[in-house]
Amino acid sequence: MKEYGCQLMAKNMSRVLMRRPGKSLLQADPATWHYNSLFDAKKAIQQYHEFAKLIEETGAEICWIEDQGDGLADAMFTRDASLITKAGAVPLRMGKPLRCAEPMLHKSSYEKLGIPVLGQLTGDAMIEGGDTIWLNENTLLVGIGFRSNEEGVKQLNELLNPHEITVLGFDMPYWAGKEACLHLMSVISPLTETAYLVHPPLIPARLWSLLEQSGIELIVAPADEFEASFGLNLNVLPTSPGQCIMIDGFLKTKKVMQDHGISVKTFEGDALCMACEGGPTCLTNPIYRG
Ligand SMILES: NC(=O)NCCC[C@H](N)C(=O)O
Numbered sequence: 540m541k542e543y544g545c546q547l548m549a550k551n552m553s554r555v556l557m558r559r560p561g562k563s564l565l566q567a568d569p570a571t572w573h574y575n576s577l578f579d580a581k582k583a584i585q586q587y588h589e590f591a592k593l594i595e596e597t598g599a600e601i602c603w604i605e606d607q608g609d610g611l612a613d614a615m616f617t618r619d620a621s622l623i624t625k626a627g628a629v630p631l632r633m634g635k636p637l638r639c640a641e642p643m644l645h646k647s648s649y650e651k652l653g654i655p656v657l658g659q660l661t662g663d664a665m666i667e668g669g670d671t672i673w674l675n676e677n678t679l680l681v682g683i684g685f686r687s688n689e690e691g692v693k694q695l696n697e698l699l700n701p702h703e704i705t706v707l708g709f710d711m712p713y714w715a716g717k718e719a720c721l722h723l724m725s726v727i728s729p730l731t732e733t734a735y736l737v738h739p740p741l742i743p744a745r746l747w748s749l750l751e752q753s754g755i756e757l758i759v760a761p762a763d764e765f766e767a768s769f770g771l772n773l774n775v776l777p778t779s780p781g782q783c784i785m786i787d788g789f790l791k792t793k794k795v796m797q798d799h800g801i802s803v804k805t806f807e808g809d810a811l812c813m814a815c816e817g818g819p820t821c822l823t824n825p826i827y828r829g
Contacts, residue, residue, distance in 0.1 A: 787805040
């Protein structure tokens with residue numbers, strides 16, 4: 540029996556769900572998808588290739604979803620369309636209408652992998668995986684904004700409470716508006732289970748207090764690099780305790796992490812990440828950490 544279940548953020552990532560961009564990204568109209576002027580599909584695919592190599596080098600098993608030209612350009616951001624718990628996977632319901640078909644892609648992948656599907660969100664519920672952070676194995680934090688809502692938190696609680704998981708919702712700010720992508724993980728990246736890289740101005744005050752009370756060390760990412768990268772400087776993926784991957788070009792943010800004993804690998808991500816509003820955490824959905 541293959542392993543699954545991921546209720547922590549930074550333990551060794553040994554299995555991960557990813558989708559390599561291909562035809563769908565090449566055909567994507569940047570205006571439709573809200574990709575910015577840095578978007579260059581061919582370069583983005585090359586940058587993804589370099590990113591995937593870094594993941595392969597960690598030794599993690601990559602479970603691939605293939606892009607066979609279904610037009611789902613954002614589906615490379617596998618973090619968002621499902622949540623994996625020790626009890627099974629939950630296909631989510633996307634807040635961005637163009638992404639509504641993605642959870643079913645994940646569901647069929649999990650069925651093929653023999654991972655049970657715990658249940659589904661219905662009706663008006665919206666939750667995107669980028670809005671979720673495991674504070675600990677029994678507590679899931681959710682950012683409520685344009686992509687995730689209270690009904691989503693309610694339905695997740697109904698599905699997950701029987702498995703000793705409590706889901707807590709926190710209001711996210713407006714920031715750059717409805718079309719932009721601001722997830723909870725756009726402003727918080729757990730580097731270890733007890734140290735998070737953060738952008739304080741966009742963190743709900745009530746959540747900040749909870750993190751402090753929970754003994755989390757809050758490491759501030761340089762604000763100028765947050766602005767310059769559209770928030771992608773602090774989108775940092777822990778691959779094992781003390782080892783992370785981030786996009787290249789944000790030396791102050793990298794140094795802050797290194798000063799805290801974190802080893803950082805980088806890849807070029809302007810055409811892929813800064814253009815399409817998603818970084819290394821968004822491009823991966825860890826199926827198993829342990
Ligand atoms: N978890 C993430 O932050 N995912 C990034 C998703 C970017 C994608 N273009 C979107 O707007 O949904």
